[in-house]
Amino acid sequence: MNRRQFLKDSAALANCAALADVARGVPAAPCPVTLLPMPDYGRDLSKEIAAVMSADGLRLKGKKVLLKPNFVEAHPERPINTHVAVIASAALACLRLGAAEVVVGEASGHRRDPWFSVLNPSLRDVLDREVRRIDLNHGDVVSITNKGRRTGLPVFYVARPVAEADVLISMPKMKTHHWMGVTLCLKNLFGVLPGIYYGWPKNLLHFKGIDNSILDLVGTIKVHYNIVDGVTGMEGDGPIMGKARTVGALVLSPFSLAADATAARLMGFDPRKISYLAQAGRFLPGLRAEDLVLRGEKPARFAAKFDCPDDFKEMRGGPFF
Amino acid sequence: MEHPASGPSALFERLMTLSLPDGGMPYQRGNSSAAEPTLLAALALFASGVPPDRAKPLLAWVQNIQNPDGSVGVDPTHRDQGLWLTALVVIAFHHYGLKENLAQARAFLLSLRSVTFPKDPRLKQDNTLTGWPWVPGTFGWVEPTAWSLIALGVSGLREHPRAEEGARFLLDRQISSGGWNYGNPALDDKELLPFWDTTGLALLALHAYADPKRIKNGLDLMEKEQEKIGSLSGLSWAVLGLSSYGRDSGRLKTRLGEVMRSVPDAEFHAGNFALGLVALSGKKVFVP
Numbered sequence: 001m002n003r004r005q006f007l008k009d010s011a012a013l014a015n016c017a018a019l020a021d022v023a024r025g026v027p028a029a030p031c032p033v034t035l036l037p038m039p040d041y042g043r044d045l046s047k048e049i050a051a052v053m054s055a056d057g058l059r060l061k062g063k064k065v066l067l068k069p070n071f072v073e074a075h076p077e078r079p080i081n082t083h084v085a086v087i088a089s090a091a092l093a094c095l096r097l098g099a100a101e102v103v104v105g106e107a108s109g110h111r112r113d114p115w116f117s118v119l120n121p122s123l124r125d126v127l128d129r130e131v132r133r134i135d136l137n138h139g140d141v142v143s144i145t146n147k148g149r150r151t152g153l154p155v156f157y158v159a160r161p162v163a164e165a166d167v168l169i170s171m172p173k174m175k176t177h178h179w180m181g182v183t184l185c186l187k188n189l190f191g192v193l194p195g196i197y198y199g200w201p202k203n204l205l206h207f208k209g210i211d212n213s214i215l216d217l218v219g220t221i222k223v224h225y226n227i228v229d230g231v232t233g234m235e236g237d238g239p240i241m242g243k244a245r246t247v248g249a250l251v252l253s254p255f256s257l258a259a260d261a262t263a264a265r266l267m268g269f270d271p272r273k274i275s276y277l278a279q280a281g282r283f284l285p286g287l288r289a290e291d292l293v294l295r296g297e298k299p300a301r302f303a304a305k306f307d308c309p310d311d312f313k314e315m316r317g318g319p320f321f
Numbered sequence: 322m323e324h325p326a327s328g329p330s331a332l333f334e335r336l337m338t339l340s341l342p343d344g345g346m347p348y349q350r351g352n353s354s355a356a357e358p359t360l361l362a363a364l365a366l367f368a369s370g371v372p373p374d375r376a377k378p379l380l381a382w383v384q385n386i387q388n389p390d391g392s393v394g395v396d397p398t399h400r401d402q403g404l405w406l407t408a409l410v411v412i413a414f415h416h417y418g419l420k421e422n423l424a425q426a427r428a429f430l431l432s433l434r435s436v437t438f439p440k441d442p443r444l445k446q447d448n449t450l451t452g453w454p455w456v457p458g459t460f461g462w463v464e465p466t467a468w469s470l471i472a473l474g475v476s477g478l479r480e481h482p483r484a485e486e487g488a489r490f491l492l493d494r495q496i497s498s499g500g501w502n503y504g505n506p507a508l509d510d511k512e513l514l515p516f517w518d519t520t521g522l523a524l525l526a527l528h529a530y531a532d533p534k535r536i537k538n539g540l541d542l543m544e545k546e547q548e549k550i551g552s553l554s555g556l557s558w559a560v561l562g563l564s565s566y567g568r569d570s571g572r573l574k575t576r577l578g579e580v581m582r583s584v585p586d587a588e589f590h591a592g593n594f595a596l597g598l599v600a601l602s603g604k605k606v607f608v609p
Contacts, residue, residue, distance in 0.1 A: 073502075075514060110503050112464070113518050115552030119588050132587065138348040138355075141399070157402065160352075178508070196357065196395055197402050199455025199462060200503050207459050241511050309509075 029285035031258035032056055034296040035266075036250040038231045041085035045250070046092035049227070052252050052296070054097060058167070058225050061098035066165035067091060069229075070172045070188050071108045071117035072239060079232045079244045081117075082173050086229045086250065088126040090171060095128060102128075105161050107136035107191045110240075112200050114138075134161050137195040148216030151208035156220055157197045168192075169225045170256060174233035174263050176242055176308050180210055181274040181315050182267060183239050184260040185226040189217040211276035218256065218280055226259040227252050230266065235306035242307075249302045258286025262294070268305035270317025289320070332581055333369055333598060336362060339591050344378035345396075346591050355396045359383055360409040361595035367416045368602035376417065383410060384422055391425030392433075404433065405455055405465035411472035416606065427476055430469055431483055435461030445507035451483070452490035462504040463519045466490055467526035471607045474529050479609060488530035491523050499538030515542065517550050521558025528565045528608050540566055547573055553580050554593045557600040565608050577601060 034052045038045055053060075067090055069082035087104055094102045104127070108117035114135035123133060136159035143155045144163065162168060172188035180187060190202055190213070198204050205213035228251035236242035247266060253259040257280050261271035271277040271287055281287030299321040308315070339346055345354025346362045363379040386397050393410045395403035407430050414423035436459055438448040452461025453469040466487050473484040496506045500515025501523040507513055524539055533540075543559055550556050556577040564570040581597050599606050 073514065073516075111516065113516075113552050113554040113593075114588075114590060115554065119590075121551075135349075135590065138357075138590065138592065139352045157399070195455075196355075197399070199405075199459070200464065201462075203454070203459040203462065204456045237509070237511065240513070241508070 029255075029291055030293050031253060031255040031286040031291050032293045032295055033251060033253040033255075033258050033262045035262075035294065035299055035302060036252060037248060037297050037301075038086075038250050039248045041083050041231055043085075044092065045086075045089040046096060049089055049093035049250070049252070050096040053093060053225060056225070056252070056254050058097070058254065060094055060167060062100045063166040064101045064164065065094045065099045065103070065167045065169060066162055067094070067102065067104045067169050067171055068162070068188060068191060069104065069106055069118075070183075070191060071106045071111070073110045074116040074120065078240070078242075079173065079234050080175075080240055082171050082229045083231060084123045084126050086227070086231065087123065087171060088128070090169065090227055091131045092128055094169075095130065099167075101132075102130065103132045103134050103161060103165075105134040105136045105159065107159060107194050109190060109195075109201050112137060112195060134159075136161065136192065139194065141194055141197065144220060146216050146220055148212075148219040150212035151205075151216045153208060153216065156193060156217065158192050158221065159194050162192045162221070167224045168222065169227060170223045171227045171229065173239075174228050174230035174247060174251075174267065176235055176238035176267070176306055176312070178237055178239070178309055180214075180276060181308075181312050182260070182264050182269060182277075184228055184263050185223070185256040186214050186218050186260055186276065186280060189214065189221055189223070192217075192221060211279065214276050215279055218284065223256050225252075225254055226256050228259055228263045230263060230302070233267070233306070235267075235308065237309060245304060245306055247302050247304055249297065253286070255284070255286040257281065257284040258292055261287050261289075262292060262299070265289075265318065265320040266299060266302050266304060268303070268318055269308075269312075269315050273315040273317060329369070329598075329601060332594075332601075333365065333371075336365065336591060336594050336598065339589075340378070344382035346379065346595075348591055349589065350586070353396060354382060356383060356386065356393050356403070356406050357395075357409065358591035358595060360406070360413045361592045361599070363413045364409075364416065364606055365595040365598035365602075367413075368599045368604040368606050370602075370604070373417060380413065380417055380419065383413070384419070387422060387425065391427070391429035393426065404429075404457065405453060405468065407433070408453070408465065408468035408472040411476050412607070415472075415476040423476065427472070427478070430472060431481070433457060433469075435459070435466075445510070446505065447493045450490040450493055451486050453487065460504075461490055463491065463494055463501050463523055464503070467519075467522045470526040470530070474526075474609050475607065477609075479529050485530070488527060491527055492531060492535055495523070495536070495539060497538075499542035501539070515539075517543070517552075517555035518558045521555070521560075521562030524562035525558070525565050525607050533566070540568060544568055551580075553577070553584060553590070553597050556580060557593065557596045560600040561607060564603070574601060
């Protein structure tokens, strides 16, 4: 199947899923989403992030927290990865809220060498000394029964530090994705699975269907909070070869789909037209605009129209704000 | 922070402090033994020229988790996962003369095939070629194919049809302007970007197969850009790749030694460290 056909089928699925969502009446949940201005990476937003997380009811006192950024490849001139300044601010925010332990962990999808992800000196240099960094691609795992039914995989081999964390915080980069439309909090879950089991890239998940894999993971792995790095995102041919696009905001929410749907709208895409987001809306709250309680800055301030491959133009929507 | 270990033997002993009572080696301190760091540690021992008895616990650990079909997985509780690691098993068992285990492992490796697809004019790669996958039943990729090619080469099957096709697979996945990434040279007419580790590994794997003209771009790229390589893994593969073609890797070796001496405990990765020891030794571990 080529990409055009894949997208055509996905769009049809997405529409079906959106209709099914309405028909099945996923209970409306008030999903708080906060837009925090961050015009550039040269500032510490730990106080502001801590305040928002606290207002959202995230209790971290005495907890083990794992921050899961998105590291794929490292090319300094391209905004591919979650910026280290955002990770540092989030880590400090967790410490401010009394976390007993904060670790940054990632199983990078393309680069096996951990020097290009969490072990990079650029991250070490900005993190509080108390914060550990763990390469999730290599090391012990926990077999967790797959609660989804889409991939047919009986279990997921999840990096042990993820399974043992009390609180998992997903921290993706705001990017377009040449297979999935966008890559945000839900897609970021691929990075809890070690490459030593799944490979570089995690080709087994591609074979099982990227959307199926995302949805099974979403149904299996509990994410407690989400922070999308939309300070500088990537538009066009993401997630690697696209161009920088400044939005100037972090998107924070306890609800992964709410964060993703809001980020997608900020990018100029209708989340109901993005297959895996629409399908996630069948069992998660946050897809519909009416479910969201937007806080912080007015979203219109950050609204953008991300360039995207031609195949995804039909997923555009809005204006939303 | 400079670690107290400084000379080659001190580096070697630092690695061995991670050995566990079960005989194996974990990726990182605090983890359980895993096949890959255990195998690379055994190869580092071989390269260091220490008495083979010292490697016995490592090899016994691997022998104990070898499956009846000859394959070896990630660890004792996940014997059916990460079967591509069997390529490293072949290399280690060959060097230590474990003939029976070697024959079984090699038979499995020859049976492990990547999925192929008809040619797609939109893709700049030949998906009809068979390589080796990370996971059975999926596509072939640069790293498992390169390791398998090395394994067949050092263990005497350089001219096996699977090895020859594997070499064609790797050459096909080379990025036009030089080097390799994980295994897609281009997507939608856009050339993708090379990585140091897979470039060094692919160069090494092709040592016995490729016309030097076909891989000159990769060698030139790595030689020219060597100052940009900062990681232990990248430096190790650059040394191994360049030196196998007789290119100067002196400065890279110096920097590799510096990096290994200064790696903090919190960032210590036993597999990469063992690979670094192999690279520093200059011994032919990965070429026939």
